[in-house]
Amino acid sequence: MDKPRIGDGPVTLAHVAERAGVSQMTASRALNGRSGVSAKTRREVVRIATQLGYRVNVAARKLSNGRSRIIAVLAPDLTNQFIGQVLIGAGEAARKVDYEMLVYTLFDESRRSHDEVLRLLQQFADGLIAILPRGANDYLQALYAANMPIVMLDHRGEFAALPTIASNHYEGATVAMRHLIELGHARIGFLTGPDEPGAAADRLLAYQHVLAQHGIRVDPQLISQGDFTQRGGFEAARRLLALKRPPSAIFAVNDMAAFGALDAIKDAGLSVPHDISLIGFDDIPMAAQSHPPLTTVRQPLVWMGRSAVNTLLAQINGIDVASPRVVLPTELVVRGTTATMRVRERVS
Amino acid sequence: MDKPRIGDGPVTLAHVAERAGVSQMTASRALNGRSGVSAKTRREVVRIATQLGYRVNVAARKLSNGRSRIIAVLAPDLTNQFIGQVLIGAGEAARKVDYEMLVYTLFDESRRSHDEVLRLLQQFADGLIAILPRGANDYLQALYAANMPIVMLDHRGEFAALPTIASNHYEGATVAMRHLIELGHARIGFLTGPDEPGAAADRLLAYQHVLAQHGIRVDPQLISQGDFTQRGGFEAARRLLALKRPPSAIFAVNDMAAFGALDAIKDAGLSVPHDISLIGFDDIPMAAQSHPPLTTVRQPLVWMGRSAVNTLLAQINGIDVASPRVVLPTELVVRGTTATMRVRERVS
DNA sequence: TTGAAAGCGCTAACAG
């Protein structure tokens, strides 16, 4: 009967306090689990608050306290599964400890200065997880200067002091390459991204190193440039297939490029993995859905999201983050696009 | 020289007012473009605010005013491009009129009641765009009761009074079917989603109607059930291909299912569009990236996002929304997966 | 253990 009716406006702490016959402060303390309240009073306050359906007003608390129990995520793009997975991990981790997560997306079109955005986020969130688009170095300066807890995702280079959650690209790519080599492949193509330093460069490096370690010459012709997109992977793979001596296996810098390669290979009338083995990187959800399902290197995306939140919460709570750079392990996921190299039977 | 140094804490209205030698109210009025300030004073205040790098504190304004100039989006899932596109449109539209957009994601795992979520959103946002997962009817009740401006995305059924932005599924599917029929196809398969009322059902209905209109019997065998996923589309298409008389064209309930079908068709050794035509629905970005690129029915996703924001802003500003349901047109996008039916030459 | 006062940053309402 005492349910707050819509239209009465939200129930405030004052309502609860009055109803419980105590001061606002006592009610506040009781509800926040602070000490200095008798067990009996606390029980009563909590009971009434529950009954009334009371919820703290985060705007008010933020204003008074500086704390909202909200963490913000700055994301460049919401149309890719990579980021989606990270957000799942981050969201779950946040909500588990009674924080909320809100996502702010960057768009080229919206003319917002870094400053404006960060100030806004700072005004309602207690901390920020930043996933920057490649080449958004202009943001780094602002983030570095921002006076709030921040964790970056897979960042390196300038401002390396910014706490970062990354995964081990080099190691992952190494394991992928060894897998191909164990399957008997020696002529292995690599589909790159744009020629920039970063995660993709690590993967390329591992490709080259593993080949070298196995006494296989790195043939520049086998390195074909794409751009992380399916279309880019398609074109890059097609160039590889057009070679006089095409590769018997292709390692794509990421899953989307691998899907493009899959298209290109099928289009050339070849079969995966019978004629050509293919391996991706990331293990986005779609990787398990293609036909055949994609062998790939799993980045622990959900875990990375969780880890980012936990690192951020540590910062928020004033705990010194031991390492400014957490590197999580990758894992080879063997599915249907890699197989033992078959002996060429066809007469070329 | 007068740049606010980080660490001094953010510049507040009081700072600006003091510096300009006016009261806070005058400063507030000047900065908010309210009347009652001389042009000269206003200029001066604005100048100083700019120089100091002043930004309103949204938490404070929300508390005082009830308005934050933030709109919230409730999204079930961030790993699909469909929602990503809607968010692009919404974000752009919001930022164009100096609003900000924040996204809150639902996760099954996080035990948050509808009430909790809506209350939170209400506390910092001026309005809400709700994209509900299928079957989240429990949320509807809460949304309906919530005392805040709300716009739904492609909702119908109960609580039809909730303002909704939708697109014309029936019409889109009709155009798609006519396209196939004009290409000479008569035996056309349909890949459904789960058997529920809603957008997918409209598309199926159009499929059936167009066939009937052209005097083609609707063969139940040609309707194969999937689940909106690539894997589901794959399996559903495979069943169609295994028929004694397989279809010469397939219409998939959405693009993801179409991609699965594409895999299945290729896997069966058939070629698209040479042997089988294929058409999807949605026109997510990936549709243009597959090989061949997917012919599909475009939902104006970005436009829907924009439209949702504009409808919401109207509500926020107290303008009565004329129609509680805006239905946007769809458009056939002919790409590479549909072609004239070839005369069967193979002897079965 | 409890409460009263003051203030976070802003704006509505009323006064000059």
Added chain:
DNA sequence: CTGTTAGCGCTTTCAA
């Protein structure tokens, strides 16, 4: 046109 007062809902600080 400009300023003063009060208050949004909460928590800190200080006093009882």
